[in-house]
Amino acid sequence: MHTDAPKEGLEKANKYVLSRKLDQIFVNLAEVYRFVVRFFQEVFLPPYEWQEVINQCFQVGVRSLPLISLTGFIIGIVFTNQSRPSLADLGATALLPALIAVAIVRALAPLVTALIAAGRVGSNIGAELGSMKVTEQIDAMEVSAVNPFKFLVVSRVLATTFMIPTLTMYTMIVALMGGYVNIHANELTSFKSYINQVFDAITFLDIFSSVIKAFVFGFTIGIVGCYKGYNSSKGTEGVGKAANSSVVTSMFLVFIEELLILQIVNALRG
Amino acid sequence: MKENIKIDTTNKVITIKGLKKSFGELDVLKGVDMDLYQGENLVVLGRSGTGKSVLIKIIAGLLQPDEGSVNVLNHEITGINEKEMDALRLKIGFSFQNSALYDSMTVRENLEFPLRRHEKELSENEINQRVEELLEDVGLSQTINQMPSQLSGGQRKRIGIARTLILKPEIMLYDEPTAGLDPITSMDINNLINEVQQKFHSSSIIITHDLTCAKITGDRIVMLLDGQFQRQGTFDEVFTTEDERVKAFYDYNFTD
Numbered sequence A: 001m002h003t004d005a006p007k008e009g010l011e012k013a014n015k016y017v018l019s020r021k022l023d024q025i026f027v028n029l030a031e032v033y034r035f036v037v038r039f040f041q042e043v044f045l046p047p048y049e050w051q052e053v054i055n056q057c058f059q060v061g062v063r064s065l066p067l068i069s070l071t072g073f074i075i076g077i078v079f080t081n082q083s084r085p086s087l088a089d090l091g092a093t094a095l096l097p098a099l100i101a102v103a104i105v106r107a108l109a110p111l112v113t114a115l116i117a118a119g120r121v122g123s124n125i126g127a128e129l130g131s132m133k134v135t136e137q138i139d140a141m142e143v144s145a146v147n148p149f150k151f152l153v154v155s156r157v158l159a160t161t162f163m164i165p166t167l168t169m170y171t172m173i174v175a176l177m178g179g180y181v182n183i184h185a186n187e188l189t190s191f192k193s194y195i196n197q198v199f200d201a202i203t204f205l206d207i208f209s210s211v212i213k214a215f216v217f218g219f220t221i222g223i224v225g226c227y228k229g230y231n232s233s234k235g236t237e238g239v240g241k242a243a244n245s246s247v248v249t250s251m252f253l254v255f256i257e258e259l260l261i262l263q264i265v266n267a268l269r270g
Numbered sequence B: 001m002k003e004n005i006k007i008d009t010t011n012k013v014i015t016i017k018g019l020k021k022s023f024g025e026l027d028v029l030k031g032v033d034m035d036l037y038q039g040e041n042l043v044v045l046g047r048s049g050t051g052k053s054v055l056i057k058i059i060a061g062l063l064q065p066d067e068g069s070v071n072v073l074n075h076e077i078t079g080i081n082e083k084e085m086d087a088l089r090l091k092i093g094f095s096f097q098n099s100a101l102y103d104s105m106t107v108r109e110n111l112e113f114p115l116r117r118h119e120k121e122l123s124e125n126e127i128n129q130r131v132e133e134l135l136e137d138v139g140l141s142q143t144i145n146q147m148p149s150q151l152s153g154g155q156r157k158r159i160g161i162a163r164t165l166i167l168k169p170e171i172m173l174y175d176e177p178t179a180g181l182d183p184i185t186s187m188d189i190n191n192l193i194n195e196v197q198q199k200f201h202s203s204s205i206i207i208t209h210d211l212t213c214a215k216i217t218g219d220r221i222v223m224l225l226d227g228q229f230q231r232q233g234t235f236d237e238v239f240t241t242e243d244e245r246v247k248a249f250y251d252y253n254f255t256d
């Protein structure tokens, strides 16, 4: 309810355990932790704002679909094209469909989708909630006894958490199509045989771990954008900052999560 | 000027005693005592940054007091839980300094927003009716499908007031209802505040530094100076004084 509380306490005490900056980092971490906990407390409790969740899902889709389509397709073409010479050196161009399938499904699609969504959706959430905070719209919800956290934060985080995996699957398909276009043009492989080779190369674990990864990315992008916006400082400058740091922070976290999940999945592969 | 106003001075809807609030080193409210009687319009005057907004934000539970007691409709709000506070908030209307309309929603959706969530038994027809009636009350029926960004400052203020009225609050809190408006639009708002008082029999706190607004809407006026209420009474009582700080306030309002 009172987002200014921890900062206030810190300033009032006016002494710092380590240094001002380090203390602030820990205070922020504690705040983020509480924000995430609050999300899990409220997501299961009625009333549910389904309409708003659907509306936000739609926003996430509309915002990122054009850019994801274009980027996914081009990455498929370019990646295939750039991989060809190395395989050709080994006389193994026949393995091209298998190679790009694995690369796209395991790594490229979730990462590209998440990065684009962080830029398009994360910044938008940060700016939107930031300006609602600054213009007291969040306070207005609160005084009309509507829980702004539920209406604004829960709906957006749910939307990104479910839409990023959906979009990731879409990116896989589009990028594989890009790969096909390039392979068909060069090796004259038929669509049917391309698809067969693709599905031979990837396993259920590949797809499953990518979707799980995308869930984590989606949750991260939603939570970070909402947190930054919800706690943005007063003034128009605060809104810009919220949007900007949403993107930077969520991209940074996406990379870290990518590395962590990679380790886990590798361990599972044995 | 005002007729048919019944003020029940035996019935206090808000009682504040020894209220203190600071932000870090900055002491904003330093012991405020205040009563609001059923049916009255209480005007709180004070210069920018004296903590007028902070005062009503505490009443609406948006900020926590540091010290003192704040009793609203027989509920002590210090230490109240979220659920009780929400129940109380349904009886309090808060008109924000900058209107705070939801700018992703149309005027209609702005008004429906609290209604749909708190009076679920209403049919679509009844909701429409309530919205249209209220828009007529504030004289803005034609804006029903517009977005807030398409409205003028005065229109936004009135829509903001309409949105708070839709749940029929017992207490209205107006934060600088006429700030930034031209004198004629200000007059419309002043009249609207008086109409609300008459029609809904609500009790109101009106925060302002516009003395015309204070004079027209206020049944009683208090002045917030240095974190405390220094003077109170009718408009003339408050300004019949030798206190330089009060006189300065009056002079600047009417001589610039």
Ligand SMILES: Nc1ncnc2c1ncn2[C@@H]1O[C@H](COP(=O)(O)OP(=O)(O)OP(=O)(O)O)[C@@H](O)[C@H]1O
Pocket (backbone or CB within 6 Å): A004, B023, B026, B028, B046, B047, B048, B049, B050, B051, B052, B053, B054, B055, B097
């Ligand atoms: N959430 C907050 N955190 C820190 N300081 C705050 C907060 N809210 C208000 N203040 C400070 O408290 C003081 C009083 O603010 P307040 O908004 O109540 O002034 P005001 O009397 O309403 O002035 P104005 O007429 O300009 O609206 C200001 O100095 C402001 O900086």
Ligand SMILES: [Mg+2]
Pocket (backbone or CB within 6 Å): B052, B053, B054, B097, B175, B176
């Ligand atoms: Mg103010």
